[in-house]
Structures are given as structure tokens and as C-alpha cells.
Amino acid sequence: MTFEGKGNRRPQLDVNIKLIQLDQKNPRLVPYLENPNESSQLDLITVLYENFDTEVVAMSLVENGYFDEEPIIVVPDKIPSNFTFSAYPKPDDLAKALQNLINEDQINFVVVEGNRRTSAIKLITDLELRKKLSIDKVYPKTENEKIIVDISNIPCIIYEKREHVSSYLGVRHIAGLLKWEAFAQAAYTADVIEQELKKGLPIADAIKQVQKVVGDRSDKLRKQYITYKLFLEARDNLKFDVRPIINSFSLLTVAYNSASIREYLGVEPYSKVNLDNELITSEKQDEFKNILTWIYGNTETNEQPVLTDSRLITNTLSHVVKKEEAIEYLIKYKDLEGAFDRTNGEKEYLSKKLVSASRAMQESLKFAFKYKNDEELLNKVSELEDLIAALKSNLK
Structure with missing residues (x-):
């Protein structure tokens, strides 16, 4: 061996x-x-x-x-x-x-x-x-x-040979304590996977081999490779200025993690995507450019990014791309908040919070009988009653 x-x-x-x-x-x-x-x-x-x-x-x-x-x-x-x-x-x-x-x-x-x-x-x-x-x-x-x-x-x-050093670099800078920044990790991952592909391994086996070498048992390397392929397609197919992507590479990962953004781009989740083909089809190039422009800006068209916080990718943009009216508004006015107002995003958020609160209260019922007449807990229940009354009033 x-x-x-x-x-x-x-x-x-x-x-x-x-x-x-x-x-x-x-x-x-x-x-x-x-x-x-x-x-x-x-x-x-x-x-x-x-x-x-x-x-x-x-x-x-x-x-x-x-x-x-x-x-x-x-x-x-x-x-x-x-x-x-x-x-x-x-x-x-x-x-x-x-x-x-x-x-x-x-x-x-x-x-x-x-x-x-x-x-x-x-x-x-x-x-x-x-x-x-x-x-x-x-x-x-x-x-x-x-x-x-x-x-x-x-x-x-x-x-x-250079490839003989790959294992050391992977353990040191991908899985180890001296980790490279996100883009460098992805570039390294793509390079060593390509080395395995040149040996004739299928893509899935190439990724598994690199995982063994680096000592990573998660799907981190596959995700890095996929996100790096998106980067290359932005650079080569769109001729997009990729310098902002390099500096904030993790934002591209956040975007791909969103199911609604993937649907907007027409790409599969990490586990299902076909890595032998290009990720973004020719029919979805405009959508791809939209996503990149909204997140990173676009030097070619002198557009600034519409996001001021990475959390807005998940909390806001992911809802906008599900509604045609909201998408058209964002393209025309570059106003993310205005586009979000044209979605059901806030309603979905509120609904999830209410469901979460309901589950918490149901869970509390399992133990409440043990603490009858507990003044501290009764005060907290009274606070909840006031909040529920306020919610009802606002909803009506």
C-alpha cells in the first residue's frame, strides 16, 4: 500500500x-x-x-x-x-x-x-x-x-513533483489550522480534482479520492468544486469581472445554497448536479448575470450591488427571485427592499415564526403540570398572552 x-x-x-x-x-x-x-x-x-x-x-x-x-x-x-x-x-x-x-x-x-x-x-x-x-x-x-x-x-x-505536495497542502490549508481564504481553498480543490480526472477517474471518484487525501469526510470539497465551476463560468461565459467574486467568494456559496436561487438559475442541488456538464445553461445566462450583479455589482454596466449584507441573500433575494413581478422591479429600479415588498417573503417569515412559537408552547405543555401556581412561570405566560393579543389585533 x-x-x-x-x-x-x-x-x-x-x-x-x-x-x-x-x-x-x-x-x-x-x-x-x-x-x-x-x-x-x-x-x-x-x-x-x-x-x-x-x-x-x-x-x-x-x-x-x-x-x-x-x-x-x-x-x-x-x-x-x-x-x-x-x-x-x-x-x-x-x-x-x-x-x-x-x-x-x-x-x-x-x-x-x-x-x-x-x-x-x-x-x-x-x-x-x-x-x-x-x-x-x-x-x-x-x-x-x-x-x-x-x-x-x-x-x-x-x-x-508538484502533485506530490498536494496532500500536504490540502491537510495544512483546507482541513488544518492554517486555512486559506475561501477562494484559494476552492481553487486548490479544483486543481487537485482535475489532477485526478487526468488520471482517468470519473468525477465522483476523483472527488472521493481528494476527500481521502485531505481527510475531509463532509461534502465540503464537492461544494467548493461546484462553486469554483460557477466562478469559471462567470469568467469565461459571461466575461464577468470576477475580482469582486474572488474577494467575497463565500457569497457565491451562500447564493447556491438557496433553493429558490438555484431554481431561478436552473441548477440542481450539490448532491444531484451533473459535474460533467456546465452548470448554467445557455438559456439561463441572463439570470446568472442578474444574480452576480445583484450580489457583486457589475463594472461593465457601472451597477453597484443591491445587497448591503450577506444575510440579505437568504432573507430577501431568495424570496424576490420567486416572483416575476419582484424580479422585474429589481432589474428596473435596483431597489431590493421595494422588490421584496412585491413578494410574500414577510408573510412566510411571520408564518414560520408563529409555527415555531406554537411548537415551543406545545413542548412546554409536557412539563407545565409540574409547576402549578409557580408565580415566575405564570408571569411569563401572562406576557405571552399580552403578545398574542397584540398579534391578533395587528392581524385583524
Whole structure:
């Protein structure tokens, strides 16, 4: 039996920062890149600087140097075609062979885990790079040569292939304590599921395999994959500006969780949806654009979102999409409250609350006989009587 954590330890070597490239495929960086596969190292460093607060990492590095207890994880980017890790069963022998490749300038690496630290080190040690970003005067730096030498050669755990790291990343950032934000989790999930699909597995089996790897027994991964597919369809089919979706990705999940919104979009629940097809049919593209515009706004049409609170997706929008009159009003006037007034949403809400109250009172009857003449409880019943009388009066 084989599994990702089985076998000998991976080799760990100190690698010069110049041999380490940032990761174009990192799920946290991809959303900020217009063309990830064509992005330069400067593009990636810029994204990390502008969005991931690398100055905090840099401040620690210039003060303390690099903590060897926190190696980054890399995979070879350039490597001789005849070199295979499997030719070296013992990790120490593999480490020596890799060190020889480094000494002979026959290998370099991509960082799979540790992009923030890598980018911070590059900015600290490269004056020209800081100048290109116009941050030379504000970014942490040091004149201490010992610090510069220390952070220029950092400990790296070396995996042979990116997919070999997937299990570790999933356990660490999906099910573990250092969870990524919602979009990054979904992007990672989609990527590893696609890896399994390329092996020939059916979609259902691919999801189950990833669930086993990550250690997730819920339907969380399936939901993430479905919501990510919606994101891709918004980007590719609608040409929708998806940056707001990336920043508030969980709202798309909330919308899909609503049965009435799914019905409006013509999609099945998570458990029944056919993942081999596109989720939104060609006939429902306008409805899809409406939902996205109401939640996120639309830069193409200069429309602002009509929702001011994520709870309004469930409490209000889900009722609006059930009534044609309300939908037409919302499209025309962008007034969510006015559209809601044209539904039975408040009536349904009131009805549910009354049913809930009735059940609570029926449940209370089971125990009431034990506390006859209890003054405190009788006062609470009197309060309920007053409320019921007020409700009756308002309803009449």
C-alpha cells in the first residue's frame, strides 16, 4: 500500500534564493494575475507585496535572519531529463545528488509552500527589484552582511513533483489550522480534482479520492468544486469581472445554497448536479448575470450591488427571485427592499415564526403540570398572552 506520507523523508538542502522562483500556479496568487501562465517573477512579487503584507515577514527576517526550523517546500523547475528521484532510495544519497546538480548549475526550483517568505527575501536582497516596485525607501532592508548571507541561502524540502505536495497542502490549508481564504481553498480543490480526472477517474471518484487525501469526510470539497465551476463560468461565459467574486467568494456559496436561487438559475442541488456538464445553461445566462450583479455589482454596466449584507441573500433575494413581478422591479429600479415588498417573503417569515412559537408552547405543555401556581412561570405566560393579543389585533 502507498500513500503520500509513506516512505523515506524528503531531502532538505540549503538553496540560494536566486535558484528559487515564485509559483505562478499558487492558488492564492492566481486570482490577482490577468494571465497566470505568462506572469513574470516581478508580477508575482508585486502581487505578494500589494496583497499579502510581505513587509511583516521582511521585518522579522532583517531582525532575526531565517529560522531554519521553517523550511519552504520546492519542486524542481529545471532539471536534467535523465535525473530521477527514484534512482536514489536513500534520502541522503538523493540530497547529495541534488546538491551536485545545484553546484553544477543544472537545477533550479519553484516554491510551492513559502511564496511570501521567498518574495520578502528577494526584495530584501535585491536593490534593483525594490527600485522597480518603487519601494526602496519603505521596504525593510539591512546592511548586516551576516543577515544577508543567512537569508540568501534558505532550507528547502525538495519534492520531485508538484502533485506530490498536494496532500500536504490540502491537510495544512483546507482541513488544518492554517486555512486559506475561501477562494484559494476552492481553487486548490479544483486543481487537485482535475489532477485526478487526468488520471482517468470519473468525477465522483476523483472527488472521493481528494476527500481521502485531505481527510475531509463532509461534502465540503464537492461544494467548493461546484462553486469554483460557477466562478469559471462567470469568467469565461459571461466575461464577468470576477475580482469582486474572488474577494467575497463565500457569497457565491451562500447564493447556491438557496433553493429558490438555484431554481431561478436552473441548477440542481450539490448532491444531484451533473459535474460533467456546465452548470448554467445557455438559456439561463441572463439570470446568472442578474444574480452576480445583484450580489457583486457589475463594472461593465457601472451597477453597484443591491445587497448591503450577506444575510440579505437568504432573507430577501431568495424570496424576490420567486416572483416575476419582484424580479422585474429589481432589474428596473435596483431597489431590493421595494422588490421584496412585491413578494410574500414577510408573510412566510411571520408564518414560520408563529409555527415555531406554537411548537415551543406545545413542548412546554409536557412539563407545565409540574409547576402549578409557580408565580415566575405564570408571569411569563401572562406576557405571552399580552403578545398574542397584540398579534391578533395587528392581524385583524
